[in-house]
Amino acid sequence: MxxxxxxxxxxxxxxxxxxxxxxxxxxxxxxxxxxxxxxxxxxxxxxxxxxxxxxxxxxxxxxxxxxxxxxxxxxxxxxxxxxxxxxxxxALGYITVNVISSSPDLEFTKKLRDKGYGVTSWSAYGMDGDRLAMQILTPRKYELKLYQSIKEIDPKAFIIAYEPKTIHGGFWVKQVKRERLKKREAQE
CATH class of the missing domain: 1.20.58 (Methane Monooxygenase Hydroxylase; Chain G, domain 1)
Known part of the structure; x- marks a missing residue:
């Protein structure tokens, strides 16, 4: 040696x-x-x-x-x-994505939920009128696919993402959502 x-x-x-x-x-x-x-x-x-x-x-x-x-x-x-x-x-952990769409159409929320994402949405008002605001929590490994899905639905959507430090409560059931996301990923 x-x-x-x-x-x-x-x-x-x-x-x-x-x-x-x-x-x-x-x-x-x-x-x-x-x-x-x-x-x-x-x-x-x-x-x-x-x-x-x-x-x-x-x-x-x-x-x-x-x-x-x-x-x-x-x-x-x-x-x-x-x-x-x-x-x-x-891709450890989760990412929270806030989305603001210029289209207040709730179909946006449904399309994301159908893909397996947990979405909370509400009506908002911006400088140019009504908006749809959404908050989405997803495992980080699905982050890029989420952005792609959002841009397909609304290419002009305003997106802000951050990593939450603490997650507690809520309806978001990890195993159910992960399984839906995995099935979607396998289909694509």
Missing amino acids: ENLLENGLIMVSIILVVNIVYVSLFTIRMILTLKGQRYTAAAVSTVEVVIYVVGLGLVLDNLDQIQNLIAYAIGYGIGVITGMKIEDKL
Whole structure:
């Protein structure tokens, strides 16, 4: 193993990969922490810190080699991007989408409900007249499909999305809605 570490290119590669993995895990752990998944975050952090110590040790043991420090820095940047892409794929949690349509037609609400989304709607009044306001809660993995559905129904709809911190009560039954959304996804 020591012979491998003496080879400059291999050392740079190891440091780069170690830091990409470390920072990716760091990013995922932070997101899990923000989502309240403390035990999973703690497990990830255990692995993360071992990888961090190994990577940092390799750099500190070889500070006379500037390419190792550069590999560490580049690995950090790539790790941030990689961690974000992994989180996008995991799509943890839920998203709340507020929609304002210039058409006060309640058929909009029905079409979204038929696709499996939980929708609360009400009449609103905007600068140019009556509007239909809706609030939709959905798992994040269906977020882009929801936007697509909204734009198909009303291309001019005003959309604002955010992640709710707390969800309590209401009619939105996760299992029923997920099953309807999964069936819709399979049909499309």
